[in-house]
Amino acid sequence: MDFRDATPADAPLIAAIHVASWRIAYAHIMDPAWLADAIEAERLATWTQRLESPAPGQRVILAERDGEPVGFTCVIGGSDPIWGTLVDNLHALPGAKGGGIGTALLDQAARWALAGWPDAGLFLWCYTDNVAARGFYAARGGVEVEDWDKPGPDGQTLPEKRIAWRDPGVLVRS
Secondary structure, eight states: EEEOOGGGGGGHHHHHHHHHHHHHHTTTTTTTTHHHHHHHHHHHHHHHHHSSSSOOEEEEEEETTTEEEEEEEEEEEETTTTTEEEEEEEEEGGGGSSHHHHHHHHHHHHHHHHHOOOTTTTEEEEEOOOOOHHHHHHHHOEOOOOOOOEEEETSOEEEEEEEESOOGGGOOOO
């Protein structure tokens, strides 16, 4: 697997991966009508903005296998004084899940976080009803430390869990 930093030209690609992932992973969580239609324009606008005007400390890493994009992560370095670096997004194409992409992207995020913010942790937010993702993160040492309700892009407010790694080094593969 190869990794590269996303560029503004990658916005449609990142948006397409994001849409495909959400349509499967969030089918039982988000509004089905929104997932069927409005998600495409909303995700394209989001990723166009994020890649053209990145937040301070933002890095978007694209994973490719045999030259084909299969997933991405968006990381915001040192974004929280308590929890450290935010993994703002981590998505793989549905057909590529189970192939180690998520684990490899967490490894990339952890390496980057450790290089820039070595004394800070790594964290993310995961929808409470996304049981599969919560199990994935728990199997990689993530600890559920906090709950909150988040207004979502589909207009619903949904419960989320903060999942944290005090030492991102546990995610680094040898």
